[in-house]
Amino acid sequence: MQYKQDRVTGLRVAYIGGGSRGWAWGFMTDIALDAGMEGEVRLYDIDRDAAEKNRAIGERISACPQAVAHWRYTVSDSLQSALAGADFVIISILPATFDEMESDVHAPEALGVYQSVGDTVGPGGFMRALRTIPMFEEIALAIRDYAPKAWVINYTNPMSLCVATLYRVFPDIRAFGCCHEVFGTQKLLAAMLADLEGIKNVPRQKINVNVQGINHFTWFSSASYEGGDLFPLYREFCDRYYETGFLKDKDDNWMNNFFACSHRVKFDLFRKYGNIAAAGDRHLAEFMPPWYLKSPETAREWGFSLTPVSWRKQDLKARLARRARLLDGTEAPDFRGSGEEGHLMLGALLGLGDMVTNVNIPNRGQIPNLPEGAIVETNALFRRDAIQPVYAGPMDGNIQALTARHVLNQKNTLQAALTCDRQLALTTFLNDPQLGGVDYSDGERLFDRMIRAQLSWLPEGWKKQYR
Secondary structure: OEEEOOEEEEEEEEEEOOOOOOHHHHHHHHHHOOOOEEEEEEEEOOOHHHHHHHHHHHHHHHHOOOOOOOOEEEEOOOHHHHHOOOOEEEEOOOOOOHHHHHHHHHHHHHHOOOOOOOOOOHHHHHHHHHHHHHHHHHHHHHHHHHOOOOEEEEOOOOHHHHHHHHHHHOOOOEEEEOOOHHHHHHHHHHHHHHHHHOOOOOOHHHEEEEEEEEOOEEEEEEEEEOOEEOHHHHHHHHHHHOOOOOOOOHHHOOOOOOOOEOOHHHHHHHHHHOOEEOOOHHHHHHHOOOOOOOOHHHHHHOOEOOOOHHHHHHHHHHHHHHHHHHHHOOOOOOOOOOOOOHHHHHHHHOOOOOEEEEEEEEOOOOOOOOOOOOEEEEEEEEEOOEEEEOOOOOOOHHHHHHHHHHHHHHHHHHHHHHHOOHHHHHHHHHOOHHHOOOOHHHHHHHHHHHHHHOHHHOOHHHHHHHO
């Protein structure tokens, strides 16, 4: 790569999961709108045809008049060739298929265990981790051998365990995980200012927050706007909308959008624990005992939906149809920008301007009362060729206790996945709060059934135990 004043050219970006039907398109438009850098994006995917189609879409985006940066897109034959000499690596993969996710999410319902997402914790998150961790082990080894100095950005869930695997396998890796859940809560606080104070159109970036926690179970221990403490106003906001929930507009209506919520879970957690829970209610509910997920009816009472995998399969068909339209030119690329910050982080690491944002990286003391080395989510300063965690301080007592349980479960999940240790896996699986009301023998039968449902995606060590 070469620096030309405030512009970097000749960048080499390896995109693992380059056949993505969504994330890749957003990234392609983001970098096309960023005049600070240009180069080559190497797309690698086990579905080469999907990567080839994204290459064509990337070239079309780059050729649009709205593009201020023009990137070259290629498809790599192997993970190794995609990585060779890369400056940046982006990982955005779907571990297995929606058939396996159908088991993740719906098999536990036979025991009365309901999941709103099923990709991070709970029985679904655990099974997804078992098949994802070996994939990330392979990716980490390839990065070590072919791109050891690259900065690695992960978007894949379960986020914490994916990033933990990268560091476990290659301790010198320069990896971090990106998630937009915190952005949504900043936007909620901006909406609160409009609703209660009449201060409209506040950009979320103007809401200053101290971020503590782990991915999808993050908390704000402080929040301010123009120097003013937002916690007293948030308490008033919670009291006003605790029973009804808060919907900013029709697009925010959880009854019409599986990914929306009424924020009642956030309000309830604030009342109970005194800090602002900073993720979508669908994610937050899965980290707690089944207070909010006793049944589909309970979830509806709390103002959010369970996302059925059947919907995800239909949505995939819609995205494939959109891909066809992007390819044949009947639909123009969306140049509004994705709202993600990945390209901005790249720019900061290239020295094009410092930035502070939330990120998932190993704990080096930024949260002193969580285990050293655990993957935590806090703010961090991005500057040229460096990421410096922002000290977030210790978590409040019972929030720390809730979080630490998941941190230790994730540590044991990683060990069980790397060693194919069935007993450690089983007891870790059953130690999740969502399974607290399940009898051990029933839980073991569920565990075995869910393992068999994804056995073709698991390492040989598991297959030997289940033949």
